[in-house]
Amino acid sequence: xxxxxxxxxxxxxxxxxxxxxxxxxxxxxxxxxxxxxxxxxxxxxxxxxxxxxxxxxxxxxxxxxxxxxxxxxxxxxxxxxxxxxxxxxxxxxxxxxxxxxxxxxxxxxxxxxxxxxxxxxxxxxxxxxxxxxxxxxxxxxxxxxxxxxxxxxxxxxxxxxxxxxxxxxxxxxxxxxxxxxxxxxxxxxxxxxxxxxxxxxxxxxxxxxxxxxxxxxxxxxxxxxxxxxxxxxxxxxxxxxxxxxxxxxxxxxxxxxxxxxxxxxxxxxxxxxxxxxxxxxxxxxxxxxxxxxxxxxxxxxxxxxxxxxxxxxxxxxxxxxxxxxxxxxxxxxxxxxxxxxxxxxxxxxxxxxxxxxxxxxxxxxxxxxxxxxxxxxxxxxxxxxxxxxxxxxxxxxxxxxxxxxxxxxxxxxxxxxxxxxxxxxxxxxxxxxxxxxxxxxxxxxxxxxxxxxxxxxxxxxxxxxxxxxxxxxxxxxxxxxxxxxxxxxxxxxxxxxxxxxxxxxxxxxxxxxxxxxxxxxxxxxxxxxxxxxxxxxxxxxxxxxxxxxxxxxxxxxxxxxxxxxxxxxxxxxxxxxxxxxxxxxxxxxxxxxxxxxxxxxxxxxxxxxxxxxxxxxx
Numbered sequence: 017x018x019x020x021x022x023x024x025x026x027x028x029x030x031x032x033x034x035x036x037x038x039x040x041x042x043x044x045x046x047x048x049x050x051x052x053x054x055x056x057x058x059x060x061x062x063x064x065x066x067x068x069x070x071x072x073x074x075x076x077x078x079x080x081x082x083x084x085x086x087x088x089x090x091x092x093x094x095x096x097x098x099x100x101x102x103x104x105x106x107x108x109x110x111x112x113x114x115x116x117x118x119x120x121x122x123x124x125x126x127x128x129x130x131x132x133x134x135x136x137x138x139x140x141x142x143x144x145x146x147x148x149x150x151x152x153x154x155x156x157x158x159x160x161x162x163x164x165x166x167x168x169x170x171x172x173x174x175x176x177x178x179x180x181x182x183x184x185x186x187x188x189x190x191x192x193x194x195x196x197x198x199x200x201x202x203x204x205x206x207x208x209x210x211x212x213x214x215x216x217x218x219x220x221x222x223x224x225x226x227x228x229x230x231x232x233x234x235x236x237x238x239x240x241x242x243x244x245x246x247x248x249x250x251x252x253x254x255x256x257x258x259x260x261x262x263x264x265x266x267x268x269x270x271x272x273x274x275x276x277x278x279x280x281x282x283x284x285x286x287x288x289x290x291x292x293x294x295x296x297x298x299x300x301x302x303x304x305x306x307x308x309x310x311x312x313x314x315x316x317x318x319x320x321x322x323x324x325x326x327x328x329x330x331x332x333x334x335x336x337x338x339x340x341x342x343x344x345x346x347x348x349x350x351x352x353x354x355x356x357x358x359x360x361x362x363x364x365x366x367x368x369x370x371x372x373x374x375x376x377x378x379x380x381x382x383x384x385x386x387x388x389x390x391x392x393x394x395x396x397x398x399x400x401x402x403x404x405x406x407x408x409x410x411x412x413x414x415x416x417x418x419x420x421x422x423x424x425x426x427x428x429x430x431x432x433x434x435x436x437x438x439x440x441x442x443x444x445x446x447x448x449x450x451x452x453x454x455x456x457x458x459x460x461x462x463x464x465x466x467x468x469x470x471x472x473x474x475x476x477x478x479x480x481x482x483x484x485x486x487x488x489x490x491x492x493x494x495x496x497x498x499x500x501x502x503x504x505x506x507x508x509x510x511x512x513x514x515x516x517x518x519x520x521x522x523x524x525x526x527x528x529x530x531x532x533x534x535x536x537x538x539x540x541x542x543x544x545x546x547x548x549x550x551x552x553x554x555x556x557x558x559x560x561x562x563x564x565x566x567x568x569x570x571x572x573x574x575x576x577x578x579x580x581x582x583x584x585x586x587x588x589x590x591x592x593x594x595x596x597x598x599x600x601x602x603x604x605x606x607x608x609x610x611x612x613x614x615x616x617x618x619x620x621x622x623x624x625x626x627x628x629x630x631x632x633x634x
Contacts, residue, residue, distance in 0.1 A: 048303050065301040072297050079289050082282065089136035090265050091162045091183035091210070092119075092150070092190045100198025102205050105191070106176040106183075111165040114218045115192055117226060121258055123152030123161060136160035137182065144168070145182070154262040162186055185209050187278075188268045190261075193217040202233050211235045211275065212268040216261070219250075226253040230261070234268070237275045241267040332427050337363035337370070340413070340420050344371055344381075347400065347408035348490055362411065362424065366431050369401075371409070381409060388432040390481065390511040392439075393421050401428075402437070402511065406458060406481040406489045435512065437481065442506040443468040450500060454480060456493045460510070477513030484508075 051058055066072045093105040094115050111119065119125070125148050131140045138160065139145040146168055150161035162182040170178055183189060184207045191200050191213055200215050212234040219227045228251045243263055251257040272278060331338065343357040358380065360371045369388065371381040389402040397418050402408040413420045428434060442450050451467025454460050458480040463470050481488055483496055484503050491499070500506060 051303075060303050063303045064298040065303075066293070067297045067299055069297050072293065075289050075293055075297075079286060082286060086157050087134045087136075088157055088159045088188075088266060088269055089162060089182075089186055090159060090188050090190060090269075091164075091186035092192060093164050093183065095191055095193045095197045095200070097194050097196035098198065100200065100204070103174050103176075106164060106179050107174060108165060109169045111163075112194065114194055114226075115165070117253070118192055118216070118218065118228075119150055119161075119163065121253060122261070123150045123159070125149075126151045134158040134160050136162065138162075145178075152262070154259070154266065157266055159262065159265070161190075180207075183210075187272045188212045188214065188265050190265070191215045195219065200231075200233070211238060211272045211277075214261070214264060214268065227251060228253065228257060230264075232264070232268075234272070235275065237277070238268075239271045239274055241271040243267075332423070332430055335366040337365035337368075338423075338427055339363045340424055341374070342371075342399075342411045342413055342420075344409055344411045347410050347487055357412070360411075364424070364427050364431060385432045388428065388434040389479070390434045390437045391425060391428060392437045392509065393425055395421075397421055399424060400437075402434075402481050406479070406487065408481065408487060437509050438473065438512055440472045440474060440508050440510060442472055442474070442508065444506075448501075450506060458488045458496075474508075474510065475513055479511040479513075480508050481511060482507075482509035 048060060051060060051063075093102075094108045094111060095105050096108060096112065099105060099108075128135070128138055128140050128145065128147060128149055129143055131138075131149075131151075133151065135149075137145075138149055146166050149166055150163050152159050152161075164179050164183060167179040167182060170176055187209060189205075189210050189212070193200065193215060195218065197217070200213065202210075202213050205213075212232070215231040215233065217229050217231075219229060229249045230245055230251065231249075232245070241264075243260055251260070273282070340362045342360055342362045344360045344362070345356045345358060359374045360380065361374055363370045363372065364385070367385055369381075369383055369385060370379060372378065373380050383403050387403050389404070389406065391402065392400040395418055397413045397415065397420075399411045399421050400408050401411065411424075425436075444450060445467060449467075451464040451469035452460055452474055453462040460474060460476055460478045460480070463474050463476055483491065484499050484505075484507055486499070488496065
């Protein structure tokens with residue numbers, strides 16, 4: 017566990033500890049008891065108390081922060097017309113007008129002398145690495161660009177080592193091509209560190225109509241990253257293109273750090289930190305000897321007459337995701353065969369609910385806990401979960417796991433505003449009327465007094481989600497009216513109103529995810545925005561895809577406003593790529609796929625341009 021790179025932070029409620037791990041003294045829980053409970057496989061006699069050296073907390077902080085960097089350095093190479101080799105690009109002494117225009121779009125030209133922000137190993141005292149560089153910020157990141165034409169130029173030296181010393185050590189490199197430049201191939205680049213090349217080609221250059229196309233080439237072991245490149249691959253110069261490119265650059269480096277080479281390097285660094293602590297910063301005190309002197313947790317003194325009670329399921333209050341194994345299917349599909357059911361992992365955090373295909377390890381459904389309307393469950397191991405406009409997902413657990421359904425419902429009660437549905441059977445009066453009125457969304461607007469509907473418990477403000485065993489979102493208003501008018505036995509499933517009689521309405525937007533990509537490729541994730549009145553679906557999407565970032569139940573966020581609405585017509589999914597030995601080129605239209613990758617709970621997360629829908633949440 018100590019050598020894993022993805023730092024997971026969590027906590028254990030005191031009430032979750034068994035009574036045997038408690039300590040009668042107000043001094044707190046003994047370290048031995050605590051470790052026996054949370055890590056029973058640990059060999060406790062081998063542990064020694066750390067020294068009081070200030071280097072101990074410093075090293076532990078370095079271990080905890082490993083991989084948490086919000087500073088990025090990116091190389092930029094300039095490729096003129098009829099150029100294509102690495103030497104040609106390094107030997108371009110000055111920038112042309114199209115390159116200058118591109119640099120002005122990306123960032124701010126800064127004077128290095130006395131520069132007090134992130135400088136990416138550039139000299140800010142003696143101008144030995146040039147007088148100026150390109151710097152910008154994006155969301156929480158600082159980005160310093162190593163621009164080839166801004167680094168020192170050495171006449172009569174084709175290798176240009178002063179330039180390559182910086183750009184050749186950057187993980188991500190932008191290749192800027194003028195019209196007429198030769199096709200770029202990474203095989204011509206001699207570097208052990210340059211793993212991702214983002215090729216930007218200018219097409220029409222004028223004051224108002226400069227356009228660019230983008231291609232990506234990276235080593236084969238790098239996980240896929242977003243945002244994806246639209247199929248038309250034509251970007252007008254402007255803030256939207258800048259945001260997409262900066263997000264692509266940051267995601268590229270985040271993804272590269274998960275590849276085999278960089279993972280091994282980081283693991284070695286972590287091992288060295290731990291080895292140094294174990295060899296040079298420990299005392300001879302064992303865990304037994306230190307227990308009486310240094311409790312890990314100090315608890316307030318308990319009252320003598322107070323008996324400690326351990327609440328059942330204390331972990332249900334956790335902010336992180338709790339996970340269950342379930343079988344799931346889209347509620348709109350006919351339940352005529354269990355082959356439609358998909359084996360999934362159901363994760364419910366304090367913010368989001370997510371279903372992950374257990375075999376393919378990709379997200380098949382996701383929504384905010386705010387958008388959960390209600391649920392119907394039974395002791396026969398089934399659960400129907402209603403969300404957004406009344407769409408629902410059917411879930412079941414294996415026989416003998418009925419307690420899982422109760423635990424899931426308990427979790428939903430804690431983290432959502434939903435409630436259990438009610439099943440009502442309505443009788444008609446003497447003239448065939450049911451005695452209530454509803455609008456086109458299924459909200460009950462009026463219940464007549466002294467009718468069978470009122471007697472059955474139907475209230476104004478309730479929301480119908482099923483009529484005669486058919487989901488309401490799958491019915492048109494005329495079909496719903498026909499069912500209610502002609503059905504011999506009218507059964508409805510309703511979401512009751514809240515205590516104030518208010519309707520169960522939804523926020524402005526909901527975020528959904530669905531699968532995509534080729535079999536055998538790393539599992540992609542596509543997010544979807546649904547505006548009110550539209551309908552998303554499970555395992556089959558009817559809404560507009562919006563590129564997003566790596567998976568984690570805690571890194572999804574929806575943005576609203578004019579920027580998002582203006583961006584809708586311009587967004588399309590699918591980015592071409594081709595796997596070749598050692599390198600992957602996203603230029604082959606025959607193998608289009610999403611350039612997005614499911615991930616793990618880690619920081620920093622993948623990014624997308626503001627307004628597209630990604631932001632880290634705790």
